[in-house]
Amino acid sequence: MTMVRAGVVPTQRALLYGALGIGVTTLVCAAIVTGFGPNRVFTGLLAGVVAGIAILVALFGRDVVVLTDGGIYRRTPWRESSIDWGRVVAGRFALDERARWSLALDLSGGDERHGELVLLSIPPVIRPVSGAYDMRKREQVQEIREMLRRQRVPVTVLPEIAGGLHRHWQIAPPTRGVEP
Structure with a gap:
């Protein structure tokens, strides 16, 4: 798994x-x-x-979100909840309120705050991988994208984010702004 x-x-x-x-x-x-x-x-x-x-x-x-083929598990030190992949409407890689790049899932129904689950928040990518933090975040972006692709979750990516990921981290941009 x-x-x-x-x-x-x-x-x-x-x-x-x-x-x-x-x-x-x-x-x-x-x-x-x-x-x-x-x-x-x-x-x-x-x-x-x-x-x-x-x-x-x-x-x-x-305190983590774990994505598996069977579902999404939201864990805190005090509790764990699961989210079925069927509740995931779409994903989006956009700017958050602090001008960081945020990868979030939009959820239908349930009690998640604002119907979204933030998977990743990174500073804008403006240079090639330059250390362990950049390398781990690059791997994490690739792992999450691959999981979402396998689950057939459409992901919208802002053009400047797709360009930065492609130019500096060599992560191929999605076709037509949406990943299948």
């Missing part, structure tokens, strides 16, 4: 995760300093940072 990870963590949830990470760091540090004395501040900070990072990795790692 093919599985593609995607999804964008909303700002409010990212702030909550950050606060939880800082809180765990503070609690672990305070517990070690309280239990072993003030000479263990560095040890407490080190253990707290490790615990805080572990919490952040766990929270952000669980």
